[in-house]
Amino acid sequence: MSPGGWLAAAPAAEVVLAPTGASVVSAVVVGVLFATGVFLLLQRALTRVLIGLTLLTHGANLLLLLAGGRAGAPPFVKDDGSVPAGVADPLPQAMALTAIVISFAVSALLLALAYRSYALTGDDVVQDDVEDARISQVTLGGGEPAGAVADEQAGAPERAETGVGRSDPADPGQDDEPGGRT
């Protein structure tokens, strides 16, 4: 798979595009961005997840840009309507711009959410899912019916055991969700 082989855009019928071919450096950068993005995404702290996602979207945007091939002349149409040879392909650039705007907006939202999580729980580490933890406890504990009311009382300590994201052991009730088991 030579660089420029699989990434070479097949020119559309009427438009003569620049001789395409991706530079190896850009391809490697995309790879590194994806790899670091995935690594950070697998972390438990929300800020790291956020940075990971940002890197990942950067990688994807760069890939989109690479898909258009090398830079060429500005894609202007001549007076007679013909398209000069060697122009850049403007479409992936437009798409990359759109994708950048979208990822910018969503990153802002994610930051706000991470801050909200920090404000509510005092930590930005992702908590275990309460219900999942409870059900896995029930099945592993053996024989306890899923619907037993006795679980209610056992709920809080179980959660304390399984809640990886506890930051404040002095206040186990803090990460209690408001919507339910009181």
Next chain:
Amino acid sequence: MSAMADVARALPPGLLLSLPIVLPLLGAAASMLLRRRTAQRVIGIGVLVVLLVDGLLLLARVDADGPLAVQAGDWAAPWGITLVADRFSALLLPVSVVVLLVVLVYALGQGTAESGGSTADQRLVRVVFHPAYLVLACGVCFAFLTGDLFNLFVAFEVMLTASYVLITLGTGPRGVRSAMTYVVVSLLASALFVATVGLVYAATGTVNLADLRGALGELPDGVRLSLSLLLLVVFGIKAALFPLYFWLPDSYPVAPAPVTAVFAGLLTKVGVYAVIRTQTLLFPEDTAVMGPVLIVVAGLTLVFGILGAIAQNEIKRVLSFTIVSHIGFMVMGLGFFTLAGVAGAVLYVVHHIVIQTTLFCVEGLVERLAGTGEMDRISGLAHRSPLIAALFALPALSLAGIPPFSGFVAKLALLQAGSSVGSWVIVGVAVATSLLTLYAMATVWGSAFWGRPTTPVEDPDPGDTLDVGVRVVPATMTAATAAVVVVGLAIPLAAGPLYALCARAAADLLSAEPYVTAVLGG
């Protein structure tokens, strides 16, 4: 129908196709600026009613004349932005708008949309809900109508960004936690989607779906198959296919009932729509490979989803797992790649949008009445409100596929399709899943509706924007739920014409000629 088609022919196609995208966005902007309660209500309901009329006219015209396409800004097809409606998308459009409309009324009744409180948080919820809801409507309609892969990405983003706002509106720590899962997983899928669009463009030099059909066919088998699988993964995350469904039962149950209801009805189904659209339109050469893959994925989705549902204690979580499970039915129908199979899948999408939304609406009523959705803490609701019990029983039986409800019609179509191609294993799995769905629904019924009536649990969090356990269920909520139950009951009544329409839609999907001709001309 023909009279409606005549009316639709009199309107410019550009208006019919762009209205579902432009109008909700304008409505959202107006709603955001006006901020007054009455104005927001009128705008929200008005926009959706206009959209419903537009969707029905579009369906009538497309069904009579075949796919309808417009090029935005008059840029020729492979370069410009194409809006296109074929029978499949034109059928899903009005169904989705009906669901959006009913759930909006329900949300008004519940107070999610506009809590009466005066704290800053509650005012914010009131101001933000309507615009976000309309943007969600725009995203859903855009996803159905767009004719190129990149705009499908934009449509998904519009829809998802609105859903991020809705799912986090006025939530506590638990809500933020599960919303985080939802947002991160969706963003990951989006990043993957952008990367896939880039790879598709690199390989073919186009992102127009109709143009891609020819261009992808010229690629080497391996490249085309990898692109096909990448798209399946991207849409599989959105549609909650096995093994990519894990985020759904975590994040849906914590949102307020109307938000969950509309998510359950629409968001995963838009993912299924994208799977069906791309697999049939873009990769006709790969059906021999993708068919078995889809069937296996469908089978695993069916089994894992329903087993998850049985293990749950909270009604919302039971229902969330049944969403996952029943996505398997639609993908199974697609996996046959026969006319009957795809027609069954289309019918199942329609049925599932309506029924799943209904069940979540009823769950909201239950939570309102009993103060909680946990089955071990409520019982005897049938004594306290026979109406709500009936409203639950009808869609629950329909979901399980009991005749004569819509689930039976849709499942029958799929099972017939499966048996006609001799895929007995998946047919067996589907039947077993239906039985287990019945079991899950019966468990909910037995513990929540039968037995000795219990006193309602008090509102666990009086400070948030929702009042639960107030004993009184607003008539608006009940009426909205009853309306969507009636829509669900109308599906089997109109099963003959509806299935015929689905079969025509499936024929369009499988041949793709009318679609490509409408977009690219000649």
